[in-house]
Every structure is written in structure tokens, then in C-alpha cells.
Amino acid sequence: MTPRKNPVSRQIAFYGKGGIGKSMVAANLSAVLAGRGRSVLQVGCDPKADSCKALLGGRKVANVLELLKTRSADSLAAKDFLHEGFAGVHCIEAGGPEPGIGCAGRGIILAIDVMTKTGVYARGYDYVIYDVLGDVVCGGFAVPIREGYADRVYLVVSGEFLSLYAANNIMKAIHRHAQRSATRLAGIVANLTGAPRERPIVTAFAAAYGLEVLEFLPRDPAVQDSENHGMSVIERHPDSPIGKRLAALARKIETRTTAIVPKPLDDSSLNALVLRAARS
Amino acid sequence: MRPCAGPSGPEAAFRYQECCFMRVAWRQLHCISGDIGVIVHGPRGCGHDFSLPTTRGERLSAACTDMTETQVVMGGETCLAEKIDALFKKSRPEAIFVLGTCVSELIGDDVRKIAALAEARLGVPVVALPTSGLAGMEARDPRALGLTALAERVMKPGRRCGRTVNFIGQSWPSDARLEAELGRRLAALDVRLQSVLTGSPTLAQLRKAPAAALNVVALSEHSRGFGELLEARFGQPYILVPSDPGIGSTSRFFRAILERLGAGRSRLAVVEGWDRKESAKLRAEHPGLAGRTVGLVWRRPNWDRVAPFAELGLDVTVLTAEAPSPQDEAERRRLGVRLERRDPAASEGWSRFELLYAEEPAWPGPASHRPNRHMRPLSCFPLYEGMRALALELETELGSGFFRSYGSYLA
Structure with missing residues (x-):
């Protein structure tokens, strides 16, 4: 890995259990920030290469690893895999x-x-947003954390136990790499599924690490409709309740300065915490 | 004896088993001459020495898929399939073995599936061997893996012929003279040598081996494993025979075969005749060996290896690191040699002997303190031919006077 001197001001990574809504949150955050005049790069770190679809009108675009199948790394230029999406957001899919x-x-x-x-990084983006596949299943998916590409990590969770379990695992990765990397956990975003007592569970979970839940995103048909049209909520339904929540989330992330090295819970403590919150 | 062209064969496989599982399996297959192809599915480093010739000096059809980082990320199955086709087109081997590596195992390439598809496409056995080192050395034996694949995929049951034997050894008789002697002597005993599955057998030899009535296995862990495998798969019985040089050892070798095949007294008398004739011939051809002082250094004495020195009339002293047992004492008396528990380098060892032979590992302690680094390694060849080679080697060594002069210098 070549050492980086990254001139960008903020580098954010979204982690969380598969299917929890990371790509939706990342794409809408990119859209809001770009709409406010920031230069934004969104990097999809998922073999499915679908992180930026909502910013690219639903198009599948050439990704980095796909290009490497037929071309050498030396022959590639940023323009080969960098695509401009909604509101001028630059999109890259790792593939x-x-x-x-x-x-x-x-x-x-x-x-x-x-x-x-x-x-790519020398272009001086105001924000680089990484959307990383599911759990941190191996060292490769920990690269944004391990190598310090992302200075702030946001966890997307719901009130379901497995999503909290995955979040706790990701905290283990942040904790593990905290000594060699400047990556810190900045907050939790709750993408609600409608499960019973979801808010208190997520709130208690965040509090256990000394964090706050930046935003509770309710279930909203506007999300599905936007996805069906290959758009972000900010593009298709900017004035919907969820659109307003996403815009508020972007403001909070922009102004947020607090970030910690989380102390992950052991399995039994996590179990007890969730049970307690569900009963109370 | 002609030395091997490079480290190969089952013996080399033993030495290499500490380093890489795949490499040991490779060495195993490397023994087979000419008519197989081997593909290593991994990065270039895994196949860096695959251009080595076999023990018979032939070049094995071998290739490495040379996986790149992109292939590691995207999967190397297509690349493997192409490599199998290319190797088949180039060399037309009768069977192809595909060896997995740590990298291909880690990324989950389905080597078995690709091999099965290639077999259907090409019409020759394409055998995938799970040889990644990361799967561990403890539970699996890479040598057995290669042999099992051969037994299962290449060797087919055949009609059993009476009074035919296969010979299974470590690397001998890799020399054509030994193989020829083995065939000739067995023929004189009315026994046909079907296949020699050692050194560098050809695929044809492997294929016809199941038709033999008996497998004659030279004593070694590796050979025994193959004998057991063939017994389990083809119902061929096997016997263990000594594989050391010497008149007595060679005699026991042939007697064991004859007894197992139920040969009559007349055949055993032939062997007795050989013993007398070869003993007399050796003493007549090498009269200068009688009475020469030779030290043999072992951690524990290996009496089968001591015997040929005594049979040549040498004045033998066995130097051991461990206290001799009553059995050692009995063997010493039988062979008429001396047995001492002492370090030849720390005593007057150098000047006492005209020649020192050692068997690795000969002496306890750090390598730098081992006396055998100053000594000749003992190389042993079986049968009467091997005995003649040993006598010739001793004569040459004693003629050089190296140890006598070096001993005088130290004294």
C-alpha cells in the first residue's frame, strides 16, 4: 500500500450489517452535501458495485476491479472509473x-x-464517503479503518439484535486498529425497521459506548420509490419526512466533532443490554 | 551411481515435508517419468523450480498458473482451465495432476470442478489434489495424497499373473544397473518383475502394476504406505524386504520373495550359490580392503548397515553416542566388529581410523559440534550391484589417504 497524504478535509465511512441501509444513507448524504456546494466523492466498497446507483440514475458503471481484468493498473487513469452523478457527486465503485x-x-x-x-485522493474533495460492505468480514474490508482512509466511522443500525451484534464487531475492528490509525467512531444512525421498542434499544446501545444516535430514520415508502427510479431520496422526494431527516443528518455530520475509540462489549454484555432495553 | 539431477523423488519429499505441503506432493509426482503433466494453481513463487528434470533426466510437463493479484481478487478458475488446455495441447500427457496452493484455497477456487470439467473435455484423467499448506500438515500426508491419486485415478485393477512381483522402494533402484540386476536375478528365480514403482516409474509401469501377484516393499515408511494402499485397493499382498547393501541382506531379500511365492528348495539353492560366488568375487576384486581400519559413527548402531563393511573383511569399529544394549552386543559378536561409546573427535578417533563413515544424524549436540561434518556420508545401494559399488567407493576413499594424512596432522 502506498502511503497517502490525503488532502481531503473529511473522510467518512459507513459500516453496518448487510441490508441495513448504508448505501441509502451514504448516497443521500453525498447528495445533500453536494447540493450545499461541497465537493464529494463516494466510494462503494462492495463487490455488488451498487453503492452509487442512486446517484447515477440507476446505471451500472465500470468499476475499478472490472477494468483491472483487462488492463494493467499502470494503464488506468482516474477518469476510467470515476463517474459524475447527481449534483456533481463523484462516484467510484471498487467492484x-x-x-x-x-x-x-x-x-x-x-x-x-x-x-x-x-x-483520486489528490483532487482535494471536501468529503470522501466510503460505503463498505456489510460486516468487517476480513482485513480487506477493514482497509478504510486500518489504513486511515476514513477518519470518521458512522454505524448504521436498527433495533434488531443481529444489526447491533454486527455494529459491535465493527467497533472491535476500530478498537483493534486505533493505535496505528486515526480512524474513530463518530456516531450511530438508526434506520428503523418497525420492530417493537426499536428506539429505546438503539438508544441504550449507543449510550453503552458513550455515543448518541444522530438520527432515527423511519420506514418511508419514499425510500423504495426513489430506489426504484434509480435516484436518491434527496433527488426524488426532497420534501418528504425522510428527506428532511436525511438533510438534518447531513447537517449533524457536517458539524460533528466528537469521535471516540469505542470499547466493544463482550457477547453476554451485549445480550443483557438488548434484553434490558427491550423489557424496560 | 549417477546422482539425481535435482532434489526429487520420495526421499526428497521426506526432506521437503517441513517446508510446503504442495511442494512435497509435487516431489512425489515428479518421480513419475515423462507421461504426466502437473499444474500448480498459484502465484509464480509456488512454481519457481518446476523446470527441474526428473531423476531419469527427463523434463516433466509442468506449469504454474502464475496467479496475479487481479486473479486472486476475481478468482483464478478461468486461468486454470486455460492452463490445463494449454499443457494438454503442448505435451499430450496421459494424465494431468492439478495441485492447489494456499492462495487458491484461500480464495476458494473450485479446483476439483475445473479438473472434472477438463477431464470431460480432454478425455484424460485430470486429478485435483488439495495440497494447500494452510490446511495443515498434521492430518494429511502429502506423499500419500499423490500416491492415492495415482492408485485411484491412474491404476486400474488387472488380471493377476502368478509369480510376478512389483518392486516398491524409496529411490533405488533408480539406477538402470540395479533395476537390470533385479530383473535378471528374479528371472533366474523364475519370478517376473512386473513394475518398479520407485525412482522414476513411468505411467505405463504404474498402470500394469495391479496385475502382479505380490508387492515387494523395501523397508521404509514411504514404501510401506504405498504397499498398504495397493493392498487395500487391489487386494495385492505385500512383503517387507531389507533394502541395505550386503551379501546377507541381499540373500534375505531374495529368500523372502521366494518363500512368499512358495518356491522350492532348488530356487533357494540358487540364492545360496549367488552368495558364495559374489563373496568370493568381491574379495578377489578388492583384496586391499581386508584389515583396513574403518570407524562407523551412529547415534545408535544400524547393524544392517554395519554388516556389509564386515563382509568385506574390514576392521570395523562402531562408535555410538548411546549406551549399547544387550542386543547390540549380540550383533557385534555376530559380525565380529568392535563397539565403542565415545566421540571420535574428542578422543584419538581421527588418527585411529583410515576412514570414517557417518550416518546423519550421527551425533547429538549442536551441528557445529558434530564430528560427522568431517566425515564421509554413508551412501548405501542394495543388491550385489550395490555391494560392488560400496567396495569400489571404499577402495577409492582409502586410496586417497585423506583421513590418514589429516589424522597425522591432528596428532
């Missing part, structure tokens, strides 16, 4: 292997290396 083969984690390492070498 990855077909399901069931290859090594997606190594792919993330390789893709970020290519991005560094092709000068």
Missing part, C-alpha cells in the same frame, strides 16, 4: 469478484491502491 469466487477483501485493498496511484 469485486462474482459471488462465490475470488477474494473481495483483497479487491478492496487493490482498488483503493489503484485510486491512490491514479491521484
